[in-house]
Amino acid sequence: METLYDLFPLERAEITNKGLFFNGNWYSCSVAIKEQWFIFKEVISREIPIYVDRNDNEYILVVLTDGSLTIAYRITDEIGMSEQNKLSYQEKIRDLKQQLKKRKRVRK
Numbered sequence: 001m002e003t004l005y006d007l008f009p010l011e012r013a014e015i016t017n018k019g020l021f022f023n024g025n026w027y028s029c030s031v032a033i034k035e036q037w038f039i040f041k042e043v044i045s046r047e048i049p050i051y052v053d054r055n056d057n058e059y060i061l062v063v064l065t066d067g068s069l070t071i072a073y074r075i076t077d078e079i080g081m082s083e084q085n086k087l088s089y090q091e092k093i094r095d096l097k098q099q100l101k102k103r104k105r106v107r108k
Helices: 030-034 083-107
Strands: 012-017 018-023 024-026 045-054 058-062 069-074
Touching: 018 045, 018 058, 024 058, 030 069
Parallel strands: none
Antiparallel strands: 012 018, 012 045, 018 024, 024 069, 045 058, 058 069
């Protein structure tokens, strides 16, 4: 019978102000956000044990201090919006604002 160690090797992730860093990827989970793991008053390096799925880097299993596990999902800081998409978005927002103004005038 396979154990957790066989399916998910135990590794260590670095806790930084940008998230959990492991193998060139950034991860985050609700526990880290709730407990504010990523807020540092000074530059320190902390690590946390994790289990890794060798076949899928979209998530890691974070070992919490009480021994339980939580899932941290891969995050990215890239914003893939082209200049044309930004302009289109801004135009739609302006249109919506105009529609709201017209509705308010009609109600008066």
